Amino acid sequence: MSAHGDHDMGHTVAGWTGSTIATLGFAVAGVSLVLGSAPGLWAGGALTALGGLASWLLHLAGRGKPTGPRPPHLRHWRTPDPSGRRGHPNCLGCRLAGRGPQAEGARTSPASRGPVAPPRGGRRVMNRQQ
Numbered sequence: 001m002s003a004h005g006d007h008d009m010g011h012t013v014a015g016w017t018g019s020t021i022a023t024l025g026f027a028v029a030g031v032s033l034v035l036g037s038a039p040g041l042w043a044g045g046a047l048t049a050l051g052g053l054a055s056w057l058l059h060l061a062g063r064g065k066p067t068g069p070r071p072p073h074l075r076h077w078r079t080p081d082p083s084g085r086r087g088h089p090n091c092l093g094c095r096l097a098g099r100g101p102q103a104e105g106a107r108t109s110p111a112s113r114g115p116v117a118p119p120r121g122g123r124r125v126m127n128r129q130q
Helices: 013-035 038-063 092-096 101-108
Strands: none
Touching: 013 038, 038 092
16 A cells, blocks of 8 residues: 555656756755856756756657546556556646647548538539528
8 A cells, every 4th residue: 555545646757857846946946046147047947947848749659648547557656657648638738738638539530621612613503591
């Protein structure tokens, strides 16, 4: 039994990597602020942004987790997410990358494409029934 019981804490490679890089960025920015170093502040901000980007890219590579608790056999932090490369439902990161059921449905649904224009030079036929 783990320290947290049967609760999924969301520990993943994407989460640990992004958090570590972002924490390092905050530390660099904090030390630079105390020392009065403008380039150090920019470097700390860049590292913090890099942490978010690294976490997102690892999530898209299948090293993150979907929203909500995972099944017990997938809760170890090194276990890859089998559905990660296709996209998770209701996941903002996956939608931003153009993945997930919402993005696939929007691409294939004829209703989402809007009205179809008649061909150029062609005559538009109206069906009038009263």
